[in-house]
Amino acid sequence: MWKRRGLAYLVSLVTVAVATLAALPAYPAANDFPALLLLAAVAISASVGGYGPAIVSTLAGFLSLDFFFENPPYSFTISDVGTPLDLIAFLFVAVLLGTLNARLRAARQHASAARAEAEAALRTRDEALAIVSHDLRTPLTAIKTSVSTLRNPGTPLADGTRLELLGTIEAEADRLVHFVSDALTMTRLEAGITPDRQWNALGEIVSAVLDRLNPVLGDRPVTFDVPDTLPLARFDAGLLEQALSNLLENVGVHTPPGTALSIMGRIDDGCVRVEVSDAGPGIPPALRDRVFGKFERLSDGGIGTGLGLAIARAATEAQDGQLLVEDSPLGGARFILIVPNALALETADAR
């Protein structure tokens, strides 16, 4: 970089020197010729190097003009009004071309940044596509193979084998359903939706989500701490339900059966605040941002779609909320979900 800048200054001095040498034989026969040539030198420096080299060549060119081509020759004197006018003209050209050059360079930088971004997006898309294709093809393969075997067995199948194949078909179909519905939910959230803010009782939403996810949580002892006395709050209950369901499903997948779980809800400072704390393995600080990424499977994986926490965060952000993770007092992870502006009558969306 510095090398290139230095080169640009050198070029500006060399062009002025070349212009001066080229003009000398013609002078004084062609009176205006030196000024024009030197102006051209300034233009070249400005377009190649920008402001700095342009100013350098302007000064050098002006000095050369005054020294070689103005009366009296071979001296630095300002003899008539033409000389300062030359300087102004030189400076004008230098600034004009320098500006154009700076703009061009900025545009080029912008374009290359955009290209890098597009390439990164393409890479992410390709990775996502690879995962999606794997997650769709694996269960489909199992289903298709099982069905073919049931229809055309090489040798008659034992009852146990038949049941096993039927079980595989059902389990793999369930896996597909789960994956497709997660992918559709994610797509819907990414496409952008307008939150439907209504007056809600936080406790009944949390309670309903807990009831619905009871099969996933199994025998985990749950501490429910959402006071019955909380004021009503304005938020999109569907989006909150979505986010909480995914958080609890995540607990169901990533914490050992029987470990404690606590869910706390408050209306705090005009915000809805829900905390889900578990006693699982927790999430190391270095991975806390990545857990919310799409198709991130940071543990052994296999069971989840890799979209659960991404959906939880997208659903929360869809109503201007925040979803964070930290250490839990129970020893595992604690997810904190905050939805702001929950007591305001009018929100930005209601305008």
Add this chain to the structure above:
Amino acid sequence: MRGETPASILMVDDDPHVLRSLRAALESHGYHVRSATSGPSALEACAAERPDVVLLDLALPGLDGVEVCRRLRNWSRVPILVLSARVHETQKVQALDAGADDYITKPFGTEELLARIRAALRRDQARRDEEPIIHAGGLLIDLSARRVTVDEREVHLTPTEYELLRVLATNPDRVLTHGFLLRAALGSGYEDALDNLRTFIAQLRRKLEREPSRPRWIMTEPAVGYRFRPDV
């Protein structure tokens, strides 16, 4: 007509594969099955065959499923179970407000479908029987005397609270939308008074439930409405 004879079910869906597999599942459980593949033909079949339950897909050619619900409700109280691939709450609310009894998202398991059909038939039978007393766990509602007791302790409800409870309890296991409950309890013109409804429900729970924040009878369906659970 029910009792000895098997219940008859009308399936309305435009996909022949869905119809075929549903028919196999339902017939193997003893139901008498008819099918229709469009909105208008569904209405005709309902009029001609008087099914006991209608399974209705929402995306139909000719006439939208929600509209089929609405027209059917002009003259029939047959239980309508909506089976739909649409998952958003708004569509659910639309179908329920148009008169559907229940809503199942595709794809579903046969067990779940059969359970919902049985619940719908039970509800319909209870409506015909017009029993004046509703039992649900320790909760007892005497509709003739307007009297409510929990574990034999009498509970005093305001007229609005009683009306809400009556509407919920006479529609067991059925999701009632916010708008429906507000019309039923407060009269028309109050459909948007969601904060009032939340307050009434909270009061009702405090009077009935042992743990009001973890209700056993009056269940929340987030963003849609409430449901009375009879089998605590």
